[in-house]
Amino acid sequence: MQDRFAEPVHILAIAPYEAMASSLQRSAESFPDVLLDTYTGDLQEGADIVRRLDLSSFDAILSRGGTARLIQQATDLPVVEIPVLINDVLRTIKLAENYTDRMAVVGFSGVTGNAHTLCNLLRMEIPIETVRSPEEVPEVLNRLRKMQINTVICDAVTHRTARNSGFQALLITSGERSLHEAISSALQQGRRFRALRNENTMLRIMLRQNMEQCMVLDSEKDVIYASAGRPSDETVAAMRRRISSIPANRDLLFFHQEGTTLHTVTASRFQLQNRQLYLFRDQPARIPLRSAQSGIRFYDAAECEQLLSGSFFTLSKPEGELEAKLASLSRQRDPVMILGEEGTGREQAARALYLQSEMKNHPFVVVDGSRISDRSWNYLTEHDDSPLGTTGTTVFFHHLEELSPQRQHTLLSLIEESNLARRLRLLFACEVQDGRAVHALTREISSRLNPLSVQLPALRTRRDEIPALASVYLSNLNMELGKQISGFEPGTLEMLVRYDWPGNYAQFKRVLHELSVMTDGHYISGTDTAEMLGQERTFFRSAPDSAAFSAEGMTLEEITRHIIEQALAANKGNQSETARRLGISRSTLWRVLGSGSRKTP
Numbered sequence: 001m002q003d004r005f006a007e008p009v010h011i012l013a014i015a016p017y018e019a020m021a022s023s024l025q026r027s028a029e030s031f032p033d034v035l036l037d038t039y040t041g042d043l044q045e046g047a048d049i050v051r052r053l054d055l056s057s058f059d060a061i062l063s064r065g066g067t068a069r070l071i072q073q074a075t076d077l078p079v080v081e082i083p084v085l086i087n088d089v090l091r092t093i094k095l096a097e098n099y100t101d102r103m104a105v106v107g108f109s110g111v112t113g114n115a116h117t118l119c120n121l122l123r124m125e126i127p128i129e130t131v132r133s134p135e136e137v138p139e140v141l142n143r144l145r146k147m148q149i150n151t152v153i154c155d156a157v158t159h160r161t162a163r164n165s166g167f168q169a170l171l172i173t174s175g176e177r178s179l180h181e182a183i184s185s186a187l188q189q190g191r192r193f194r195a196l197r198n199e200n201t202m203l204r205i206m207l208r209q210n211m212e213q214c215m216v217l218d219s220e221k222d223v224i225y226a227s228a229g230r231p232s233d234e235t236v237a238a239m240r241r242r243i244s245s246i247p248a249n250r251d252l253l254f255f256h257q258e259g260t261t262l263h264t265v266t267a268s269r270f271q272l273q274n275r276q277l278y279l280f281r282d283q284p285a286r287i288p289l290r291s292a293q294s295g296i297r298f299y300d301a302a303e304c305e306q307l308l309s310g311s312f313f314t315l316s317k318p319e320g321e322l323e324a325k326l327a328s329l330s331r332q333r334d335p336v337m338i339l340g341e342e343g344t345g346r347e348q349a350a351r352a353l354y355l356q357s358e359m360k361n362h363p364f365v366v367v368d369g370s371r372i373s374d375r376s377w378n379y380l381t382e383h384d385d386s387p388l389g390t391t392g393t394t395v396f397f398h399h400l401e402e403l404s405p406q407r408q409h410t411l412l413s414l415i416e417e418s419n420l421a422r423r424l425r426l427l428f429a430c431e432v433q434d435g436r437a438v439h440a441l442t443r444e445i446s447s448r449l450n451p452l453s454v455q456l457p458a459l460r461t462r463r464d465e466i467p468a469l470a471s472v473y474l475s476n477l478n479m480e481l482g483k484q485i486s487g488f489e490p491g492t493l494e495m496l497v498r499y500d501w502p503g504n505y506a507q508f509k510r511v512l513h514e515l516s517v518m519t520d521g522h523y524i525s526g527t528d529t530a531e532m533l534g535q536e537r538t539f540f541r542s543a544p545d546s547a548a549f550s551a552e553g554m555t556l557e558e559i560t561r562h563i564i565e566q567a568l569a570a571n572k573g574n575q576s577e578t579a580r581r582l583g584i585s586r587s588t589l590w591r592v593l594g595s596g597s598r599k600t601p
Contacts, residue, residue, distance in 0.1 A: 007249040008035040009190040011183070012053070013062040014046040014071060015039070016156035019479030020082075020174060024062065026482055027179040034187055035250055042156045043067050043134060047074045054281065057251060057268070059190030062182055064174065065155055066108050078189040082174050082182040084155070086114045091484055091522075092153050092172045093118075093126070095475055098487045099468040100151045104129060104144050106137070106162070107155035111172055115153075137161045163314075168468070170475045175484055213263075213282035215239060218275065234258060239280050242267055246278060256282075295371035296380060296387070299364045304351045313348030313505070325454050330356035335426040335449050337442070340456030343504030346429040349456060350396040359425050362392035370402040377407065381414060387424075388414070394425040401431070401441050408441055416448055426451075434458070459501040459508055466497045470512060477516045485519055491590070492526040495565055499533050502540045511536065526590075527575060530568045561592050 011028075013036055015021040021038040028036040037058075041049045046063060047070040055077060063071050064082040072079045089111065096103050104127040105115040112130040119126055127149065129140045134157050141162060144152065151168040152158065162169035174182075216225040221240045223231065238256045242265075246252045252267040266281045299307075308314055329336055330353045338346045338353075347366065354364045365387040367380065380386050387393050400408060420426060428451065430442040445451065459466070470493065474485050487493075501507055511532055515524050568578045568589075579589045 008033050009059045009187050009194065010035045010037070010057050010250070011060050011062055011186050011190060012050070012055070012058045012077075013038040014041055014049060014067060016042040016046065016064055016067050017159070017171065017173075017479060019482065020064070020179075022480070023174070023176075023482035024179055024183070027176060027183055030180065031183055031187060034183060036183075041067070042160075043070060047071050050074050054266075059194045060186040062186050065110050066157060078186075078193050080182055080186040080189060081110075083178050084111050084114055084172060084174060085178050086118050088172055088175050088178060089114045089118055089153070091175070091486055092170050092475070093124075094486045095471055095478075096151055096153055096170050098471045098493075100168075102149050103151040103153060104147075104149050105153045106131065106140055106144075106158045107172070108132070108157070111155045131158070134161070138165070141165050141167065168472055170472070171479060173479050173484075176482075215280045215282070217243065217278045217280070219277075224277070232258065239265075239267070239278075242280075243278055294373045294376045295368045296376055297366045297368075298387070299351075299366070301355060301360045301364070304355055304360075304364050308348055308351045308355065311345065311348045313345035313352070322454070322457065326352055327356060329353055329452055329454060331358075332452060333421070333425060335421050335428065335451035337428045337430050337445060337451045337453040338456065339430050339432045339442075339453055341433055341458050341502075341504055342431060343506035344456040344458060345505055346456060347396065347398060349454070350394075350427045350429065353427060354394045354396075354425070357394070357425065359392050359394055362394065363387070363390075365393055365395045367395060367397050368399055369397070370399040372403065372407075381410065388420060391423045394427065396427040396429070398429045400428070401439050408444075412444060412448055421449070459504045463497050466508075467493055469508070470496060473509065473512050474516065477513060481516055483516055483519070484522060485516060485524065486522045488524045488529070489526045491561075491565075492524060492529045494561070495526070495529050495533060498562070498565065499536075503536075507536065507540075526568075530565070557592075564589060564592055 011034055013021065013024045015024060015038055018040050021040050024038055025036060028034050039046075039049050039053075041047075043066050046067040050061065050071050051074050055075060058077060061071055061075065061077050061079045062082060063079065065084070068079055068081040089105070093103070093105075105112060106129045107115075109130055112128050115126070115128050118124070119128065127144065127147070129144070131137055131140060137158050138161060141152070144167075145165075150166075151170070152162045153170050153172060154162055155172055159169045159171045214225070214227040215223060215231055215235075217239060218224050221243060223236060235256070235258060242252065242254060246267045246269050248269060250268075254265055254267070256263045256265050264283050266283075268279050270277055270279060326349065336353065338349050340346050340349075350366075351364065354360055367387075372380070380388060383389075387395055397411075400411070403411070415421070415426065426449070428445055430439065430445065432438055432442070432455075446453075462469075471487070474487070477483060478485055488496075496508075503510075515528055515532060518528055519525070564578070564582065567582055568575070575589060579585060582589070
């Protein structure tokens with residue numbers, strides 16, 4: 001029998017959030033004896049993933065917190081819990097302190113135990129709430145809201161509920177040390193577990209041949225077993241072509257399309273009585289193959305929720321009058337004009353209106369005028385399956401100003417004359433810029449269709465919220481990129497606040513993402529930020545800040561800092577050159593910039 005002791009230890013990781021899955025993969029690269037498969041699922045969802053998977057090839061399971069404990073009840077495999085270290089809790093608290101001192105820690109005991117220890121050591125007075133089940137979270141959050149706390153530092157089970165309840169939620173992410181320790185422990189336990197089951201591995205493989213979609217080929221490439229009846233010649237040919245690619249000591253994963261269906265196939269080698277066999281396990285893939293006409297895309301509610309949850313529109317949380325306006329409009333059937341500059345999230349606002357409406361069980365269709373081809377135009381205006389011929393569908397028109405005047409006229413006439421607004425929910429994105437004339441098409445839509453309207457604010461009108469927005473987005477980037485960024489160097493945040501952001505939230509998100517990718521330490525540097533904003537000014541061809549600069553109401557210190565920031569940006573962040581041109585020392589330059597850093601309440 002083939003010696004299987006030399007194989008890598010196969011570990012299954014169930015991460016409670018997507019970014020941890022990526023971080024685990026990066027940490028596993030330090031362990032040449034580990035083969036790591038990662039899935040994302042929190043609590044019962046994670047346990048259900050384990051129940052659905054064929055675990056015969058895995059030697060151990062990694063997970064965190066309450067998810068790990070539920071998985072232990074669902075399998076006999078050793079389950080190693082990823083620890084939440086005190087450093088992980090401290091890093092998230094420090095990130096939250098960048099913009100608020102009204103915070104609380106909420107989570108299972110693995111999180112709150114370390115939080116209690118940390119607060120006792122550092123004499124920090126932060127409310128700490130321990131939950132024993134997801135059902136307790138809403139009650140705890142309501143109690144915190146009455147205490148006027150709007151920011152929670154939490155684990156994954158609390159994070160989703162807190163965000164949906166309107167809290168600023170910062171997820172406690174596990175750092176490199178936590179992941180490294182967990183993988184090391186799983187490696188040791190996995191080796192011991194494999195030694196116990198090594199002798200019956202072949203038997204387990206054969207017992208699992210009765211799965212729904214399974215095929216076994218021999219060394220002559222003949223089919224000797226098929227669980228779902230005679231497979232098609234196309235499927236058999238596809239499996240035969242893969243035989244030579246199947247590794248000796250691990251599975252091969254590939255995709256196979258048959259007709260309009262895409263399948264995920266896992267292939268492996270095994271021996272039975274010295275006979276080499278090849279096992280192919282087939283599952284329908286989750287990758288959607290639905291094609292879309294150019295410039296016309298269909299979504300369902302689940303897809304819209306996924307796109308909206310990861311967007312900056314959700315992170316920036318429209319509040320006050322805007323939140324109330326969106327909620328009110330979502331209950332109406334009238335057409336709606338979503339007004340705003342590029343980058344303010346007009347498509348995300350349209351998704352939010354759709355998801356809050358009674359029509360969310362029908363499709364959400366985006367018609368992008370900048371991508372419409374002749375074929376798509378004919379499909380939209382003439383085909384029997386056009387979304388304009390349905391009932392209950394929400395249709396969002398974007399970039400209609402890119403259409404030819406003739407097509408603009410045709411589309412508005414079609415909407416008006418066939419009274420589409422009685423059957424469909426019509427949403428229009430219309431660009432408006434301060435100091436610029438409104439596009440003629442916007443005026444025509446307003447006069448002919450009499451829509452309701454909502455104005456999305458430009459980022460520069462929310463300057464006082466930029467520190468909070470930056471901290472919340474950095475928390476997400478820490479998860480996404482596997483970083484441990486705690487904030488900004490002194491004076492750096494002030495540069496972001498003073499910049500005009502002509503590209504609004506989309507530009508803000510892109511700049512912070514690039515700065516985070518460039519940052520290797522715990523703080524984003526002022527030099528990188530100044531250079532990046534200098535490039536952005538050139539890219540957007542915007543007037544320098546000094547053109548709109550007014551010293552009225554400013555102190556001498558504020559005027560001096562503003563001049564230094566402008567000079568630093570003009571010199572692309574070069575501190576030495578900036579100091580030389582201003583006739584000051586570098587220490588004086590950073591002393592002035594440092595005096596401008598502040599903690600935002």
